[in-house]
Amino acid sequence: MKKLPLLLLLLLLPLQPRAWGFFGHRLINRLAVFTLPAELLGFYKKHIDYLTDHATRPDQRRAVVPGEAARHFLDVDAYGDSALVRLPRSWADAVARYGEDTLQRHGIVPWHVARMQLQLTEAFRTRDADRILHLSADLGHYVADACVPLHSTRNYNGQLTNQRGIHGLWESRLPELLSANYDFFTGPAPYLDNPTFSIWEAVGRSNAAVDSVLRFEQELTSRFPNDKKYGFEERGAQGAVRVYSRDFSRAYHERLHGQVERQMRRAVQLVGAFWYTCWVNAGQPDLTNLPPGISAAEQRRLDKESTDLKNAPQRSIAGHEE
Numbered sequence: 001m002k003k004l005p006l007l008l009l010l011l012l013l014p015l016q017p018r019a020w021g022f023f024g025h026r027l028i029n030r031l032a033v034f035t036l037p038a039e040l041l042g043f044y045k046k047h048i049d050y051l052t053d054h055a056t057r058p059d060q061r062r063a064v065v066p067g068e069a070a071r072h073f074l075d076v077d078a079y080g081d082s083a084l085v086r087l088p089r090s091w092a093d094a095v096a097r098y099g100e101d102t103l104q105r106h107g108i109v110p111w112h113v114a115r116m117q118l119q120l121t122e123a124f125r126t127r128d129a130d131r132i133l134h135l136s137a138d139l140g141h142y143v144a145d146a147c148v149p150l151h152s153t154r155n156y157n158g159q160l161t162n163q164r165g166i167h168g169l170w171e172s173r174l175p176e177l178l179s180a181n182y183d184f185f186t187g188p189a190p191y192l193d194n195p196t197f198s199i200w201e202a203v204g205r206s207n208a209a210v211d212s213v214l215r216f217e218q219e220l221t222s223r224f225p226n227d228k229k230y231g232f233e234e235r236g237a238q239g240a241v242r243v244y245s246r247d248f249s250r251a252y253h254e255r256l257h258g259q260v261e262r263q264m265r266r267a268v269q270l271v272g273a274f275w276y277t278c279w280v281n282a283g284q285p286d287l288t289n290l291p292p293g294i295s296a297a298e299q300r301r302l303d304k305e306s307t308d309l310k311n312a313p314q315r316s317i318a319g320h321e322e
Contacts, residue, residue, distance in 0.1 A: 022056045024175050028267045029055040029140040035189035035272030040279055043287040047133055050294065054137040057305070063312045064305075071142060073107035073151040073320045076207045084204045089196050091115065107320070109151065113142050113199040117278055124282030129290040130298040140271040146199055147267040152207040156320045158214065165244075166217050173244050174253050174260045182261040189272030191280055202270060209259060216255040224248050 030052045033044045044051065061068045076083045088094040091111045094103055103111075116139045123131035150156045150167050158166035175182075192198045221229060224247075231245040244252075253260065279285070294302075 022059075024171060024179075024264065025055040025059070025141055025144055026052045027175075027179065028144045028264065028271060029137060031184050031268045032140060032189070032271035032275065035186055035269055036276055037188065039284065040276060040287070043132075043290060044136075044275070046292065050133050051137050051140065054134075054302075055141055058138055058141045060309050061305070064308050067104060069320065070104045070106075070108045071112040072109055072145045073156065074109050074146075074203055075106040075154045075156075076152045076203070077154055078106040084200070084207065089114075089200060106154075107151075109142055109146050110196075110199045110203050113139065113146065113274070114196045116142065117195045117274060120275070120278040121281045124279050124285055127285050127287070127290060129287075130295050132287075133294065134298070136275055139274055143199065143202070143271045143274055144267040146202045147206055147263045147270065149206045149209040149213045149263070151320065152203055153210045155210075155214065158217070161214060161218070163214060163217055163221075166214065169217070169244050169249065169252065170213055170260060173249050175264065177246060177249055178253055179261075179264070182264060184265055184268055186265055186269035186272075189269060189276045192273050192277040195274065195277055198270065198273070202266070205266070206263070209263075212256065212259070217252060220248065220251055220255060224251075 030048060033041070033048050033051060036044055058068065058071065079087060088097060089110075091108075091114070094111065116135060120132065120135040120139055123135055145151050148171055150170060155161060156167055158164050224245075229245060229248045230242055232240040233243050235241045
């Protein structure tokens with residue numbers, strides 16, 4: 001019975017398998033709302049459709065906003081052994097040591113999350129409803145990205161090990177097929193005593209899983225002929241699309257022992273924890289009398305962004321572009 005509410009939520013979400021994907025990011029932001037205490041739950045639940053619908057805006061902005069792509073990942077292996085111990089937590093210290101060009105090339109997700117956490121705290125402090133919603137939706141996206149193993153390595157799509165496509169398999173295909181049966185109960189979002197430590201810890205956990213993500217797929221591939229590893233499924237206007245077969249996907253899921261489910265659950269709780277922590281650090285402002293919807297100015301901003309995205313030239317963006 002406890003799975004019934006989740007199944008209803010899944011039915012409300014468009015099934016578009018891209019990255020943690022449109023499906024995954026929207027689900028994570030949506031479920032994170034229910035980890036919040038009563039003082040926050042009312043406001044966030046009132047705007048749950050905004051937080052769900054706009055969870056994917058950062059991915060859509062990659063072709064429009066300079067530097068956007070780097071905000072989604074960190075190539076830990078680009079910095080050598082013990083990188084997660086040696087990399088400075090302070091952005092200023094990191095720039096002084098490595099230079100901004102190097103940092104942008106290899107990704108900045110933990111530093112960007114730390115910066116956005118301060119921005120959202122300030123938005124709560126000034127009780128700016130538009131900015132709270134905008135920053136909350138975006139912050140949820142980047143925190144969720146930090147929970148993905150393949151966002152922590154240069155071999156982000158298996159392109160260095162003849163495993164091209166594994167990014168979509170792990171982040172999209174498995175949740176698409178199996179998340180209706182995942183257990184997303186996380187308990188209440190905790191307060192983060194040190195948000196910077198928490199996001200770096202998330203990246204570290206993700207990076208520790210990279211070896212198994214790649215190795216298990218290689219092991220299964222050696223046992224599945226191509227016509228069993230892949231299949232075709234109808235995807236609306238796209239027609240028949242080549243995908244990892246259901247048998248291969250389920251075998252991979254079993255080999256990972258629920259890793260995708262655990263990381264999604266961790267993302268849900270961590271997103272809620274960042275929202276909650278920002279509110280507490282802002283002095284726990286009363287949100288009950290904030291406007292019931294977004295302002296006309298925020299709607300104009302969203303409309304302009306949508307127009308810019310629609311008219312943006314299709315081009316390859318450096319940094320985990322596959």
